[in-house]
Each structure stands twice: as C-alpha cells, then as structure tokens.
Amino acid sequence: MDVDKAGPGPGSARSRGRLPAQLRTLVCERAVLDRADGSAKWTQEGSSVLAAVYGPRQAKLQKEDAERAVVEVVFKPRAGLQGHEDRSLELEIRGILEGVIPLGMFPRTSVMVVLQVLQDDGGALSCALNAAAAALVDAGVPLNSMFSSVSCVLTSDRRLVLDPDASEEQAAAARFCFTYPHHFDLTQAAPAAAAPATSASADDAAAAAVVGESVLGTRCVGAFSSDELLDAAALCRRGCERVAAFARLSLAKSLQAAGGS
Amino acid sequence: MSQRDADSFISKNEREFILKALGEDVRLDGRRPNDIRKPKFQFSLDDRSATVAQGSTRVMAVVSAALEAPYPDRPSEGPLRFNVEFSPMASPAFEPGKPGEDAIQVARLIERGLRQSGAVDQEALCVVAGRKVWALRVDCHVLDHGGNLLDVSFLAALAALLAFRKPEVEVGGESGSEIIVHPPEVREPVPLTIHHLPVAVTFALFQAGDVLVADPTWKEEAAAAGSCTVVMNPAQEVCCVHKADGIGLSPEQFMRCVRLAGRQAEEVVAGLKKALEGHEVARVQARVRRHQQVPGLPAEGRHVMILGAKDPAGGAAPAPAAASGTAPAAAAKKPTAAADDVDEDADIDDGTDEEEEAEREKAEDAAAAAGTGPAGSSGRGAKAAQAGEDEDENMDDAGAVGKQQGGQKPKAKLAGPLVKPAGGKAGGKAAGTSPGAGSKRGGGATGGLQANKRGKDNVGFDELEAIAAVIAGVPPGGPAPGEPEPSLAAAVKPGKGRKGGGK
Numbered sequence: 001m002d003v004d005k006a007g008p009g010p011g012s013a014r015s016r017g018r019l020p021a022q023l024r025t026l027v028c029e030r031a032v033l034d035r036a037d038g039s040a041k042w043t044q045e046g047s048s049v050l051a052a053v054y055g056p057r058q059a060k061l062q063k064e065d066a067e068r069a070v071v072e073v074v075f076k077p078r079a080g081l082q083g084h085e086d087r088s089l090e091l092e093i094r095g096i097l098e099g100v101i102p103l104g105m106f107p108r109t110s111v112m113v114v115l116q117v118l119q120d121d122g123g124a125l126s127c128a129l130n131a132a133a134a135a136l137v138d139a140g141v142p143l144n145s146m147f148s149s150v151s152c153v154l155t156s157d158r159r160l161v162l163d164p165d166a167s168e169e170q171a172a173a174a175r176f177c178f179t180y181p182h183h184f185d186l187t188q189a190a191p192a193a194a195a196p197a198t199s200a201s202a203d204d205a206a207a208a209a210v211v212g213e214s215v216l217g218t219r220c221v222g223a224f225s226s227d228e229l230l231d232a233a234a235l236c237r238r239g240c241e242r243v244a245a246f247a248r249l250s251l252a253k254s255l256q257a258a259g260g261s
Numbered sequence: 262m263s264q265r266d267a268d269s270f271i272s273k274n275e276r277e278f279i280l281k282a283l284g285e286d287v288r289l290d291g292r293r294p295n296d297i298r299k300p301k302f303q304f305s306l307d308d309r310s311a312t313v314a315q316g317s318t319r320v321m322a323v324v325s326a327a328l329e330a331p332y333p334d335r336p337s338e339g340p341l342r343f344n345v346e347f348s349p350m351a352s353p354a355f356e357p358g359k360p361g362e363d364a365i366q367v368a369r370l371i372e373r374g375l376r377q378s379g380a381v382d383q384e385a386l387c388v389v390a391g392r393k394v395w396a397l398r399v400d401c402h403v404l405d406h407g408g409n410l411l412d413v414s415f416l417a418a419l420a421a422l423l424a425f426r427k428p429e430v431e432v433g434g435e436s437g438s439e440i441i442v443h444p445p446e447v448r449e450p451v452p453l454t455i456h457h458l459p460v461a462v463t464f465a466l467f468q469a470g471d472v473l474v475a476d477p478t479w480k481e482e483a484a485a486a487g488s489c490t491v492v493m494n495p496a497q498e499v500c501c502v503h504k505a506d507g508i509g510l511s512p513e514q515f516m517r518c519v520r521l522a523g524r525q526a527e528e529v530v531a532g533l534k535k536a537l538e539g540h541e542v543a544r545v546q547a548r549v550r551r552h553q554q555v556p557g558l559p560a561e562g563r564h565v566m567i568l569g570a571k572d573p574a575g576g577a578a579p580a581p582a583a584a585s586g587t588a589p590a591a592a593a594k595k596p597t598a599a600a601d602d603v604d605e606d607a608d609i610d611d612g613t614d615e616e617e618e619a620e621r622e623k624a625e626d627a628a629a630a631a632g633t634g635p636a637g638s639s640g641r642g643a644k645a646a647q648a649g650e651d652e653d654e655n656m657d658d659a660g661a662v663g664k665q666q667g668g669q670k671p672k673a674k675l676a677g678p679l680v681k682p683a684g685g686k687a688g689g690k691a692a693g694t695s696p697g698a699g700s701k702r703g704g705g706a707t708g709g710l711q712a713n714k715r716g717k718d719n720v721g722f723d724e725l726e727a728i729a730a731v732i733a734g735v736p737p738g739g740p741a742p743g744e745p746e747p748s749l750a751a752a753v754k755p756g757k758g759r760k761g762g763g764k
Binding site: 033034035036039050052054057058072074076078079080081112114116118119 | 310312319323346349351353404405406
C-alpha cells in the first residue's frame with residue numbers, strides 16, 4: 001500500500017494533484033444558527049454539512065427513557081425527500097453518538113442532532129460526523145471523548161486513497177468510512193512531546209492528538225479482502241489524527257474570537 | 262409549555278412590550294414598522310442552490326432537474342414542483358417527519374407566486390413534446406427560524422431558480438428518438454427562462470388591524486393578531502395575495518399593504534440582481550479551474566465555454582467597480598497597440614442569447630479598459646492608454662476609470678464581438694492576470710488575438726488550455742509531480758497580478 005506515492009502522474013489521477021493520503025481543505029464554522037443550542041458547518045472542499053444540536057432537553061413521553069438520554073438523529077439530503085439510505089445513515093450516526101455521549105447522566109432527556117447536507121462531493125458521512133462533533137461541542141453537551149471521521153476508497157487498481165471526491169467514490173471498488181475517538185494528552189510538556197506536534201504554534205503546550213485504537217463506527221461498501229480492510233483502517237486512523245488536530249485548532253480560534261481577544 | 266409551542270408561546274409581558282413599542286413606532290430590533298431586514302444571498306458553484314439569510318432566518322433552496330414524461334394534459338410543459346421542509350434544526354417547535362400544514366401552506370404559496378403567476382416559463386422546459394420534458398423540483402430547507410419563513414423561502418426559491426443552469430440538450434434521430442444531454446464541461450449549461458421576479462412581503466397585524474408590521478420576527482409573529490402576504494414584482498403588479506387567518510383588514514389598510522409591498526419588491530429585486538452578478542464572476546472562475554483539470558476534451562472547441570469571459574482579476578475583488586478597476590490597472594502594462602488590433606474586431610456582431618450577453622457585460626466590465634476586450638469606441642482605448650501612463654496604480658484611479666466604463670456599458674454590449682472567439686477573451690484575461698510568465702503572456706495574448714482574427718470556428722481547445730495554464734503559472738503538462746496545484750484564486754489577487762506580471 002503505497003499511500004505516499006506522489007501524484008499526479010499517469011498512475012494517479014486525483015484532481016489538482018492531491019496525494020493519495022492527503023485530505024481536502026477543511027473549514028469549520030461554529031455557532032452558525034440562532035435558535036439551535038449548538039451548530040456547526042463542516043466543509044471538506046466540495047462537501048459541506050450543517051449540523052445542529054438541541055439538547056439535552058425534555059424528551060417526548062413516548063420516546064423518553066427513564067434511565068438514560070435518548071439520541072435522535074435526523075439526516076436530510078440536499079435535494080429530494082429522505083430515502084432508505086438516509087435512514088440507514090441516521091441509524092449509524094446514532095449508534096456512534098450513543099457511544100460517545102454519557103447517556104446515563106441525563107435520564108428522560110433527548111439530544112437531537114439534525115444534519116443537513118449542503119453540498120455533496122464525496123465523503124458526506126464523514127463530513128456529517130465531523131460536523132456533529134463540532135456541533136455537540138458548540139452545544140456544550142458533555143462527551144466521553146471527541147471523535148473524528150474520515151473516508152477512503154479502494155480504487156479499481158487496489159490502491160487506497162483517502163478523502164475521495166464524488167467521482168472517485170463512483171469509480172471505486174470499495175468505500176470505507178471510519179470514525180475514531182481521540183483525546184489530547186495534556187500531560188506532556190511541549191519540548192518533550194513524543195508524538196509529532198500537530199499544531200504549529202500554540203500558547204498552551206502543543207498537545208498531540210492521540211487517536212484511540214478502537215473504532216467507534218465503520219461503514220464499508222464493496223468487495224475487499226481483510227488485509228485491505230485493515231490497511232484502510234490504519235490509513236483512516238492517520239487521517240483522523242489530522243482531522244483531530246484541525247478540529248482543535250478551529251475550536252481554539254473560534255473561542256478566541258468569541259472571547260473578544 | 263411543551264416544545265411544540267416554542268414558537269407560538271410568548272409571555273404576557275413580552276406581548277405587551279411589543280405592542281407598547283409599536284405604539285411608538287419602534288420594534289424590538291430597532292427597525293421601523295415598514296422596514297424589512299436586508300436579505301443576504303449566497304449561491305453554490307454547482308448552479309443548483311441558493312441560501313438566503315434575512316436577519317436570523319435562513320433558508321436554502323435547491324433545484325433539481327430530471328428528464329421525465331410530461332403530464333398527459335400538458336404535453337409541452339415541464340412540471341415545476343415545490344417542497345418546503347421545516348427542518349427540526351430551525352426551531353425547537355419543528356419535528357422531524359412529513360411536512361406539517363404550515364410547511365405545506367408555504368409551499369402552496371410559493372407555487373402560486375412562482376408557477377401559477379407565470380414567472381417561470383414552463384414551455385421552455387420542453388425537450389420533445391409529449392415525450393420528454395425537464396421536470397424541475399425546488400426543495401426549500403428552512404435552516405433557522407427567525408420569523409417570516411414565507412418571504413424568505415419564497416426569495417430563496419426565486420434566487421435558486423435564477424441561479425440554476427440546466428444542461429444543454431440536443432435532440433437528434435428521426436422523430437426525436439435520440440436525446441443527448443451535454444455535461445457542463447462540454448457545453449455551457451443554460452439558465453431558465455424567467456419572465457418576472459415576484460417577491461413576497463408579509464405583514465403582521467396588530468391592534469385590530471390598525472398597525473402593520475413588515476417582515477415580522479418570530480416573537481412579533483407570536484404576538485400578532487393576524488397576518489397578510491402580498492406577492493408583487495418590481496413592475497408593481499400584484500401576483501398573489503394571501504389573507505387567510507387572523508384578524509381582518511380594512512380596505513385602506515389593505516391598499517397600504519399593497520403599496521408598501523411594491524416598494525419593498527423593488528429593493529429586494531435590486532439586491533438579488535446585484536448578488537447574482539457577483540455570483541456570475543465566481544462561476545466563471547470556477548469554470549476556468551474546472552477546465553484546467555479536464556484534459557481529454559475534444560479539440561474542436563466550437564461550442565465550448567466562453568473561457569475567460571470573466572476576467573479573474575475582476576473576480577478577486579468584491580465590488581464590480583473595483584473589479585473593473587483592477588483590470589485596467591493590471592492591463593495597463595499591455596502595449597496599447599493591442600487596442601488598435603481589437604477595435605477592428607468590434608464589427609463582429611453576434612446574435613447571442615441572454616447568458617452570453619450577460620457574460621459579455623461582465624467581460625467588458627472587467628477587461629474592457631485593457632483595450633483587448635470589445636472596445637465599443639476607441640475612446641476606451643484612449644482611457645486605457647491614460648491608465649497605462651499613470652504609473653501610480655492605485656485603486657482610486659482605476660476605480661474611477663472602471664466607473665466610467667460601467668457607464669458606457671450598455672452601448673458597448675451591442676457592438677461587442679468576442680464570445681465564440683474565446684481566444685480573444687482568454688488573451689485579455691492573460692493580460693490581466695499573469696502571475697509570472699511575462700514573456701509568455703505577451704505571446705499568449707497576441708496568440709489569442711490572432712485567433713480572434715482567424716474567425717470564430719478556428720479556436721482550438723488546446724490553445725485555450727495552454728493559455729489557461731500559462732495564466733496559472735503552470736507548465737503545460739500539468740503541475741509537476743508532488744507540487745500542489747497553484748491556486749488560481751491566489752494567482753489573481755489584484756496586488757499580485759499587477760506587480761508580478763510584465764516587467
């Protein structure tokens with residue numbers, strides 16, 4: 001698996017010369033909506049998803065659970081009505097969020113996460129999960145750990161390519177989307193940081209994102225061997241490190257801006 | 262108080278405060294009763310959606326088109342359907358699931374105002390009568406509820422329809438048995454035919470119908486006794502009226518509504534047109550970038566896009582005036598002898614459709630002063646010469662020149678050549694923005710002009726591609742391996758474009 005092979009050449013046809021293991025440009029805007037408790041708009045170049053979080057708030061009688069919070073996810077596609085694919089994505093996202101939110105802390109409440117796809121150029125599920133993470137932080141919902149998500153595809157010549165756009169997804173033999181939990185190790189002093197520092201200059205110690213070993217959720221479509229699956233998991237884990245670093249940077253910046261610095 | 266009432270529940274104190282303030286002609290957010298919040302528009306680059314934000318209300322409308330069989334009783338009309346969804350993210354009161362009656366009412370009003378008033382030409386959507394027509398579907402997603410969802414959804418739907426481009430279609434074979442849909446890279450997609458621009462204005466009624474409040478916020482809606490909506494276009498024609506529930510209106514108050522709505526409609530449409538113009542510039546930039554990445558296209562580029570119609574130097578700066586300003590300054594270095602060359606081409610007149618006219622307008626705006634664009638009169642060339650002599654290239658000077666050009670725009674539009682001889686435009690663009698290849702730029706520009714002279718049909722796509730590559734400062738084979746693609750947007754920043762090129 002030669003992920004760092006330089007492109008473009010006749011072998012790699014990624015648009016604009018993106019390397020196989022290179023993510024697209026990430027942009028995250030927080031506190032985008034007025035009425036929602038928390039909101040975030042996550043853009044990965046051509047794909048953009050707006051997430052809004054309401055909660056924890058009182059759950060409806062039929063839906064409430066006496067012992068834990070209920071997570072509701074609504075995934076709305078860009079055009080047309082919700083289809084089966086959208087409902088299945090809702091279920092998956094709900095599964096991931098239930099693993100991350102400490103449900104036992106809020107009995108009889110509900111946390112509603114609404115995701116609206118604004119533009120879809122590949123990797124919409126990852127984009128949605130990242131947006132949901134940012135929106136949950138914006139809403140101040142406590143989380144067991146942060147998480148980030150990245151997609152990759154297996155091209156027809158059995159090479160793994162990270163963060164595909166729509167044309168790459170269409171042409172792929174298999175598509176993967178992995179979500180990894182991550183946290184930041186603040187116990188290490190800046191110069192002694194063992195892992196490569198991912199944020200260049202920071203007032204606080206340049207804490208490195210430590211991505212967990214276990215996957216929070218995965219969605220794989222297509223035919224692939226088990227080795228390819230493990231390679232994809234490892235590749236996505238590396239990608240999640242970078243997404244995590246970006247998410248932290250963007251949060252720090254928006255807090256600074258909000259704090260009126 | 263359950264969540265379902267979150268939008269209609271308002272405390273007695275708040276209600277009385279709103280009414281008292283209205284008694285003094287003041288509203289909670291400081292507006293006067295007849296002031297509407299100014300809408301802000303945002304369009305997507307894939308020509309399919311528009312987002313309108315009016316105060317804190319945000320609605321995104323998405324247009325999708327599909328070739329379908331028409332309804333049997335209307336064989337030459339394309340159906341146009343509207344769907345409005347109150348997304349649960351917009352308000353705690355909205356619940357997921359099928360649209361409720363409020364959403365359906367908004368969708369119905371939008372349909373009356375945009376489809377039944379004849380604003381969108383449905384016959385223009387016909388491809389093969391009785392067999393295939395374009396079926397349009399507009400989905401309005403309400404993202405944030407800050408009041409007055411009807412007006413903002415209406416405006417979003419209109420903006421999306423104006424920004425939408427449907428793929429160009431060719432019908433061939435006997436009895437139209439073959440329909441070829443051209444992708445946007447091969448043939449420029451076509452805008453819809455829209456006859457007039459209706460705008461909805463909603464008034465909330467207080468005090469037994471005596472007090473009218475335009476564009477209410479959600480708190481004002483909760484405190485109001487009734488509402489009335491008038492849909493008008495800037496030509497002061499009433500397209501649709503909706504007065505269904507709540508307190509009654511006297512005829513005088515109703516006429517007041519209509520008059521106020523007429524005035525607001527003009528302002529809103531002016532803002533919408535301006536936003537669309539700005540979007541056109543960004544569209545062409547994106548088109549250039551897209552064509553740089555698609556190498557395998559056919560060599561006879563006869564029907565291929567109007568590359569370089571919008572001078573990217575024009576696109577980089579926010580205001581069109583400033584845009585045309587940078588171009589004259591940027592192109593000032595170009596030898597003014599070129600101006601003479603192009604004046605000859607001014608005789609070529611083209612019967613063009615709306616879109617090309619609009620594009621030419623832009624091109625003139627942005628690249629006209631260069632003298633390489635369609636110079637309607639040699640007076641323009643003279644101005645460019647002046648700008649050239651002026652070594653002090655500050656924006657004010659250029660801005661003034663630009664504004665003068667703007668004034669001459671209507672005349673120049675008809676005399677303009679260009680269009681199919683896209684090489685000429687690309688040449689103009691090359692003059693405007695080369696970030697580094699000084700000598701090549703000269704070559705590219707004259708090459709482009711010569712292509713212009715050869716005649717419309719001889720412009721090869723490879724040539725255009727080469728010109729575009731030169732502009733981006735990229736060697737013709739594509740970016741070197743490992744190098745990230747030079748960003749065209751970075752290359753065309755006004756400062757860089759001027760300083761970097763042609764010394």
